[in-house]
Amino acid sequence: MDLFFQQLINGLSLGALYALIAVGYTVVYGIVQLINFAHGEIFMVGAFGAYATWMVMGQPANLSVGMALGVVLPLMLVGGVVSSVVVALLTERVAYRPLRNAPRLAPLISAIGVSVFLQEFVRLFYGTIPFVTRIPGWPDAKSAVPFPSISGISDASVQIGGVLVQASALFTLLALVVCTVFLWFFVNRTKTGRAMVATSQDPDTARLMGINVDRVIVAAFAVGAGLAAIAGVAHGLRYGNIDFRMGFLAGLKAFTAAVLGGIGNINGAVVGGLVLGVVEALASNYLGTTAWKDVWAFALLILVLVFRPQGLLGAKVVDRA
Amino acid sequence: MGIPVEEAIKQVQTMDRNVLLDARNVTMQFGGLIAVNDVSLQVHSGEIVGLIGPNGAGKTTFFNCLTGLYKPTFGTVTFDGKPLPPKPRMVVREGMARTFQNIRLFHNMTAIENVMVGMYTRTHTSAIDAVFRLPRHRHEEIASTRRAQELLEFVGLTGVGDTLSRNLPYGDQRRLEIARALATEPKLLLLDEPTAGMNPQETRQAEELIFKIRDLGLAVLVIEHDMRFIFNLCDRVSCLVRGAVLVEGPGEVVQNDPRVIEAYIGSPATPPAPTTDSAGGAADA
Numbered sequence: 001m002d003l004f005f006q007q008l009i010n011g012l013s014l015g016a017l018y019a020l021i022a023v024g025y026t027v028v029y030g031i032v033q034l035i036n037f038a039h040g041e042i043f044m045v046g047a048f049g050a051y052a053t054w055m056v057m058g059q060p061a062n063l064s065v066g067m068a069l070g071v072v073l074p075l076m077l078v079g080g081v082v083s084s085v086v087v088a089l090l091t092e093r094v095a096y097r098p099l100r101n102a103p104r105l106a107p108l109i110s111a112i113g114v115s116v117f118l119q120e121f122v123r124l125f126y127g128t129i130p131f132v133t134r135i136p137g138w139p140d141a142k143s144a145v146p147f148p149s150i151s152g153i154s155d156a157s158v159q160i161g162g163v164l165v166q167a168s169a170l171f172t173l174l175a176l177v178v179c180t181v182f183l184w185f186f187v188n189r190t191k192t193g194r195a196m197v198a199t200s201q202d203p204d205t206a207r208l209m210g211i212n213v214d215r216v217i218v219a220a221f222a223v224g225a226g227l228a229a230i231a232g233v234a235h236g237l238r239y240g241n242i243d244f245r246m247g248f249l250a251g252l253k254a255f256t257a258a259v260l261g262g263i264g265n266i267n268g269a270v271v272g273g274l275v276l277g278v279v280e281a282l283a284s285n286y287l288g289t290t291a292w293k294d295v296w297a298f299a300l301l302i303l304v305l306v307f308r309p310q311g312l313l314g315a316k317v318v319d320r321a
Numbered sequence: 322m323g324i325p326v327e328e329a330i331k332q333v334q335t336m337d338r339n340v341l342l343d344a345r346n347v348t349m350q351f352g353g354l355i356a357v358n359d360v361s362l363q364v365h366s367g368e369i370v371g372l373i374g375p376n377g378a379g380k381t382t383f384f385n386c387l388t389g390l391y392k393p394t395f396g397t398v399t400f401d402g403k404p405l406p407p408k409p410r411m412v413v414r415e416g417m418a419r420t421f422q423n424i425r426l427f428h429n430m431t432a433i434e435n436v437m438v439g440m441y442t443r444t445h446t447s448a449i450d451a452v453f454r455l456p457r458h459r460h461e462e463i464a465s466t467r468r469a470q471e472l473l474e475f476v477g478l479t480g481v482g483d484t485l486s487r488n489l490p491y492g493d494q495r496r497l498e499i500a501r502a503l504a505t506e507p508k509l510l511l512l513d514e515p516t517a518g519m520n521p522q523e524t525r526q527a528e529e530l531i532f533k534i535r536d537l538g539l540a541v542l543v544i545e546h547d548m549r550f551i552f553n554l555c556d557r558v559s560c561l562v563r564g565a566v567l568v569e570g571p572g573e574v575v576q577n578d579p580r581v582i583e584a585y586i587g588s589p590a591t592p593p594a595p596t597t598d599s600a601g602g603a604a605d606a
Contacts, residue, residue, distance in 0.1 A: 189462075191441060191445070194437065194438055195438070195441055198427050198430070198441075201428065201429060201430070202425055202427060204390070204425070205421075205427070206438070207390075207408075207409040207410055208388060208409050208413060209438050209442075210409075210410045210414055210441050211410060211438075
């Protein structure tokens with residue numbers, strides 16, 4: 001039984017990571033009907049942005065728990081969020097906005113291009129001034145980069161009965177809860193949130209209500225990128241290292257989670273992420289080895305698409321009759 | 322009912338009946354098709370103007386030119402003394418609102434949420450205010466909910482605030498669209514076939530509602546096919562045929578103009594033209 005609960009906790013924290021990324025897919029899809037395949041790379045950029053912030057702070061190590069959790073981690077989060085948001089908005093401006101009225105396949109392919117571009121850009125240029133010189137002391141990102149350990153999270157865990165809960169898992173779950181609450185307020189209680197819902201239902205009418213649709217789209221990309229960056233930091237803390245390829249599989253899984261929950265539906269993305277994480281953890285334990293976990297995750301996607309194509313919660317935000 | 326709304330708009334009413342909307346020589350071409358050809362139209366504040374014409378005459382296209390959805394190929398539109406801004410959202414801010422021929426509500430929002438979206442340009446809360454529930458947000462939230470409720474009552478929708486708009490009966494959806502347009506605090510309201518698909522009783526109610534809106538001091542420009550409705554309602558009527566203004570004037574004049582009757586019903590039976598001529602004549606027409 002302990003093993004079951006252990007896997008459940010592992011699954012939930014993994015699922016929280018997926019959920020944080022999945023929200024970005026779903027929000028953007030709900031508004032511009034674009035599957036932003038570069039979103040996994042936005043997540044990766046967030047992790048590298050946080051790492052860069054840590055480098056700029058002078059690689060603080062062996063800190064007290066208070067310093068680490070009160071100063072270093074928040075600053076890393078801010079750094080990650082800022083870099084993700086900036087990159088996401090740049091890609092929106094450069095790669096998606098010019099294709100706003102193009103057939104839907106065009107921005108999709110453009111997104112795949114952005115994805116490859118960002119991966120290679122980080123691989124080649126991280127820790128350098130591009131084409132000029134390497135910044136001394138910075139690791140290059142051609143192989144995995146060890147993520148800084150944060151006292152109080154990287155080295156801590158809680159024992160509940162026979163279940164060991166890593167502090168990094170708690171951090172991920174807590175981040176998901178906080179972000180979900182924030183998102184709920186943002187969508188339901190603010191002017192921009194209401195404008196987002198209106199735009200997702202009928203962009204032309206939204207325009208005629210005085211809504212700046214371009215700005216709403218930018219807000220959607222920014223919100224998604226912010227959450228992805230937080231997920232990037234959580235990923236670094238959980239696995240202890242980051243690399244330029246990390247966005248590919250995580251992005252694919254998060255996309256699966258978004259579809260699972262019903263793409264366009266924010267609650268669906270959260271539920272889909274958690275379900276996917278738990279299924280992955282339990283299945284890898286009870287059905288074959290961990291090597292099989294991706295098989296079960298995508299088998300679940302196929303099953304949902306066949307039997308409930310609108311997703312678990314239904315695509316609520318997107319409705320185009 | 323709606324005291325602040327009426328107060329605010331009374332002030333507009335006391336001003337002179339100045340020219341609110343001044344469209345001059347508006348032409349809209351789509352490739353080789355001239356959908357709107359050299360149309361000029363003025364609307365004064367506090368006036369109800371009708372726009373009639375057979376299907377495909379370019380009425381809705383003309384509306385789209387006025388609200389910034391289309392940019393006219395030629396011609397100028399001046400609204401409230403200023404040239405019309407190029408984007409719909411800016412046009413709304415200047416004080417022009419519209420409804421659609423085929424209803425375009427936000428179907429998965431409740432009635433009151435639809436109206437609150439209409440208030441978008443007139444409210445200010447930011448994300449920070451909302452998350453931390455700062456007083457500014459609370460006050461604005463209460464005020465805008467109350468005003469949305471007032472607007473719903475004004476158009477005759479009571480007790481349906483929390484109903485999803487797609488579940489409302491057809492006539493109520495039309496009213497809700499008008500309430501949402503009024504929420505943008507317009508000076509001019511454009512109504513695109515507000516009584517399409519309505520029964521005679523609903524049409525009469527719509528008529529009363531439009532008079533009530535005029536009495537608030539708003540100008541109304543309305544597209545309609547229902548002749549009795551339009552001639553009851555409008556101070557002035559303009560008839561569009563094949564993209565151009567055929568006749569403009571007071572209702573009685575337009576109503577009895579033989580050209581208007583011809584455009585709608587066809588010419589009275591006349592003896593056929595001499596046979597030798599008929600081919601050329603048809604080509605000219």
